[in-house]
Amino acid sequence: MTSTFTRQWPRAAFTLSLVLLLAGPAAAQKIRVVTTIPDLADITRRIGKERVSVHSLTLGVRDIHSVQVKPSMVSLLNRADAVVLMGLSLEHAFLPALLDVAANPRIARGGIGYIDTSTGVVPLKPPKTLSRKGGDIHPRGNPHYNLDPVLGKLIARNIAEGLSKAHGEHRAFFMKNLQAYTAELDRRIPGWQKAARGLDGVRFVSYHDDMAYFAKRYGMRLFGTLESAAGIGPTPAHIVQLVERMKAARVPLVVYGTYPSRVPQRVARETGAAVVPVPLYVGGRPGVDTYVKLIDYLVTHLSKAVAR
Amino acid sequence: MRLVEAKKFFLGCAAFLLGCGLSVPVGAQEPVDALKEQLRGMQQEMGDLMKRIEELERKKAEADRVQSVEQSVKSIQESPSILNPSIGLAIDTTFENRADTDGEFNLRSVELGLSAEIDPYARAYTFITGTADGVEIEEAAVQTTSLPVNVTAGRFFADFGRFAQFHPHELPFVNTPLSLTRMVGGESLGTGVQWRYLFPTPFYLALTGGVFNEIGHGHGGEGHGHGEEGEEHGEEGEEHGEEGEEHEEEGEEHEEEGEEHEEEGEEHEEEGEEHEEEGGEEHADEGGSRSLRDLTYLGRLHAFFDLSETWNLEVGSSLAHSPRTEMEEDSRRSLLGVDVTLRHRPLVPGFYEGFTVAGEWFVNRQDAHDTGTTTARGGYAYANWDVNPELPGKWSLGLLLDSAPELDNPDDTTLSLSPYITWAPSEFNRLRLQYTHGWDDVGESEAHDGAQVYLQWTTVLGSHTHGFRERR
Numbered sequence: 001m002t003s004t005f006t007r008q009w010p011r012a013a014f015t016l017s018l019v020l021l022l023a024g025p026a027a028a029q030k031i032r033v034v035t036t037i038p039d040l041a042d043i044t045r046r047i048g049k050e051r052v053s054v055h056s057l058t059l060g061v062r063d064i065h066s067v068q069v070k071p072s073m074v075s076l077l078n079r080a081d082a083v084v085l086m087g088l089s090l091e092h093a094f095l096p097a098l099l100d101v102a103a104n105p106r107i108a109r110g111g112i113g114y115i116d117t118s119t120g121v122v123p124l125k126p127p128k129t130l131s132r133k134g135g136d137i138h139p140r141g142n143p144h145y146n147l148d149p150v151l152g153k154l155i156a157r158n159i160a161e162g163l164s165k166a167h168g169e170h171r172a173f174f175m176k177n178l179q180a181y182t183a184e185l186d187r188r189i190p191g192w193q194k195a196a197r198g199l200d201g202v203r204f205v206s207y208h209d210d211m212a213y214f215a216k217r218y219g220m221r222l223f224g225t226l227e228s229a230a231g232i233g234p235t236p237a238h239i240v241q242l243v244e245r246m247k248a249a250r251v252p253l254v255v256y257g258t259y260p261s262r263v264p265q266r267v268a269r270e271t272g273a274a275v276v277p278v279p280l281y282v283g284g285r286p287g288v289d290t291y292v293k294l295i296d297y298l299v300t301h302l303s304k305a306v307a308r
Numbered sequence: 309m310r311l312v313e314a315k316k317f318f319l320g321c322a323a324f325l326l327g328c329g330l331s332v333p334v335g336a337q338e339p340v341d342a343l344k345e346q347l348r349g350m351q352q353e354m355g356d357l358m359k360r361i362e363e364l365e366r367k368k369a370e371a372d373r374v375q376s377v378e379q380s381v382k383s384i385q386e387s388p389s390i391l392n393p394s395i396g397l398a399i400d401t402t403f404e405n406r407a408d409t410d411g412e413f414n415l416r417s418v419e420l421g422l423s424a425e426i427d428p429y430a431r432a433y434t435f436i437t438g439t440a441d442g443v444e445i446e447e448a449a450v451q452t453t454s455l456p457v458n459v460t461a462g463r464f465f466a467d468f469g470r471f472a473q474f475h476p477h478e479l480p481f482v483n484t485p486l487s488l489t490r491m492v493g494g495e496s497l498g499t500g501v502q503w504r505y506l507f508p509t510p511f512y513l514a515l516t517g518g519v520f521n522e523i524g525h526g527h528g529g530e531g532h533g534h535g536e537e538g539e540e541h542g543e544e545g546e547e548h549g550e551e552g553e554e555h556e557e558e559g560e561e562h563e564e565e566g567e568e569h570e571e572e573g574e575e576h577e578e579e580g581e582e583h584e585e586e587g588g589e590e591h592a593d594e595g596g597s598r599s600l601r602d603l604t605y606l607g608r609l610h611a612f613f614d615l616s617e618t619w620n621l622e623v624g625s626s627l628a629h630s631p632r633t634e635m636e637e638d639s640r641r642s643l644l645g646v647d648v649t650l651r652h653r654p655l656v657p658g659f660y661e662g663f664t665v666a667g668e669w670f671v672n673r674q675d676a677h678d679t680g681t682t683t684a685r686g687g688y689a690y691a692n693w694d695v696n697p698e699l700p701g702k703w704s705l706g707l708l709l710d711s712a713p714e715l716d717n718p719d720d721t722t723l724s725l726s727p728y729i730t731w732a733p734s735e736f737n738r739l740r741l742q743y744t745h746g747w748d749d750v751g752e753s754e755a756h757d758g759a760q761v762y763l764q765w766t767t768v769l770g771s772h773t774h775g776f777r778e779r780r
Contacts, residue, residue, distance in 0.1 A: 059655070061656065070614070070620060071514070071622065072512045075511070078506050079508065100453065103453065103506065108454070120375065136735060233700045233701055260657050260658055262658070263698060
């Protein structure tokens with residue numbers, strides 16, 4: 001009896017392992033999506049609902065331009081069915097290096113699971129010359145289009161199309177959810193437009209030029225940046241000059257996103273402008289846990305600051 | 309004739325219908341008019357719809373055209389290297405004040421990097437490095453991108469430890485720690501093949517295996533022991549010192565030039581010998597005289613844990629084993645390395661922006677026929693603080709501790725302590741000031757003892773990505 005068991009147990013163990021191996025993927029039928037920023041993760045969840053599992057590589061409080069490359073990101077990308085990114089070289093500091101070692105052809109550039117949501121976006125402020133004299137430039141133009149809710153609809157469409165391409169069997173489901181999400185944004189956009197009327201024509205200073213699309217949507221005008229050039233921190237001479245110009249022009253607003261608060265606070269103090277820490281991504285401030293809440297927060301807090 | 313008959317027939321029908329129409333009672337005329345009106349309205353509406361469809365089709369065609377152009381422009385802009393590789397150049401220069409020299413400018417390296425995707429399955433890269441000693445192809449490798457296992461082949465930095473895989477200008481301090489130089493040979497450079505498997509675990513866990521002719525400048529079967537490697541470095545330092553002295557002498561007495569030439573001649577002879585040795589090694593490579601025992605075998609287990617949103621821990625253990633280090637029987641060498649890195653990055657940046665504490669510890673065991681078994685232990689540890697003192701650029705402060713034994717005589721050690729400060733005005737431009745104080749028992753080079761000051765300036769032109777391997 002013992003000898004029979006001894007003979008049989010390797011076979012039983014092998015069978016059990018095989019069953020577990022096959023049952024594992026079968027139980028986890030969800031489409032594994034990795035996004036670069038939390039905004040894309042939120043929108044992907046709205047499109048894919050229970051049929052996707054979504055991870056964002058970065059947190060909303062982090063500066064996307066200096067993301068720490070972590071091996072755990074490689075593990076996520078290695079198993080992903082799709083990667084959703086902003087494109088326009090926003091993620092150039094970390095994503096290409098990760099994709100090189102992820103060993104996952106599905107999500108390699110040009111792969112079926114490589115979803116670039118900038119398709120159809122007309123980039124603002126493309127650089128006049130492609131030289132690093134302009135700092136750490138984005139060759140195709142400003143990549144922070146996530147802050148325009150109208151382009152939010154385009155992001156959602158690109159995600160739905162991208163997921164449908166790789167997973168055609170879910171196309172109707174994704175498109176139905178897209179329709180519902182687009183309808184929700186369509187309902188809210190006029191309200192935001194109305195609430196942001198006070199922002200029309202307001203000049204402001206931003207730490208980095210990351211509010212360009214939001215500003216364009218609501219008529220705000222960028223007066224200058226605290227950075228002396230894209231990706232190059234504030235220099236004393238630049239700040240002195242900027243403060244003088246702000247005083248002369250009576251610029252009422254300073255905003256900063258994922259950057260240290262001391263310089264913006266000081267500039268605001270010296271010029272009498274209101275200073276607002278703004279979330280640039282979902283999760284950028286407490287309670288801002290969806291894309292809709294992100295736009296809500298920006299419209300509400302900036303309008304309040306300007307009204308004061 | 310038939311046409312005339314047909315016309316007559318249709319005219320007759322029309323007259324009949326008209327008659328019928330006229331014979332309709334007056335009360336029934338209104339619905340007909342309403343129907344006619346409705347028909348006209350529908351026709352008008354249909355015409356408008358057709359116009360709209362045509363307009364939409366025109367717009368769609370235009371949008372498709374724009375999207376197609378946009379896509380092709382995007383592809384070119386995002387990947388200008390589709391036909392040409394990405395090109396980058398890193399220049400690393402220093403001013404050094406050491407025990408053996410009052411002051412010396414060094415062009416430490418100029419590194420030309422090229423990389424591109426070969427096809428959907430692989431990418432290739434090369435780094436051609438020029439130093440005061442000449443130009444060499446430091447790395448030239450092909451790496452698979454679509455296999456479940458990452459395979460790299462060619463000449464490249466083997467996956468041994470952490471900083472042995474860094475080009476020196478990418479290190480967080482000025483010099484490669486001496487422990488790394490003596491134990492591994494500075495960089496884990498090797499010609500061979502390596503594969504890395506990523507386990508499907510909830511955390512990052514990777515296993516690397518590899519086979520190389522040798523790893524680093526000495527871990528292998530080509531007859532160069534580590535002691536000899538260390539001596540070579542020492543000699544380099546001494547040679548620099550001699551050069552300085554020679555230049556002084558040039559200014560004073562021309563007669564000594566002849567001696568210098570003689571010395572140079574000797575140096576050239578030595579170089580010639582070195583080349584002969586290298587040629588011999590190459591011949592060994594090509595001629596197939598190397599047996600499997602003369603190769604170096606690599607294994608590495610590497611894990612990473614996100615402890616929280618702000619803390620992470622990286623640990624690795626590497627083993628390089630050479631069954632025969634020299635062209636004689638009964639000589640073998642094993643090098644074990646353990647590396648640990650703990651990082652913290654606060655969620656809200658202020659003056660304090662992050663902290664890294666890391667270290668590597670090596671145990672080298674070599675069994676030689678004539679000297680018996682020798683075990684040497686050494687390593688380094690460093691701490692690095694990223695700070696934002698409201699000044700332009702990125703700033704960091706650090707402290708490096710290094711303990712480097714002599715491999716053949718492990719009781720003799722070189723200890724050093726190096727505080728340093730780094731300022732990077734941009735991602736592509738960096739200055740670093742480092743003070744090093746050494747306590748040297750080995751006597752390999754005067755430069756290892758006493759106070760040393762380094763000022764390093766590193767710049768990068770064009771595209772420069774060492775990628776995942778050299779992450780901080």
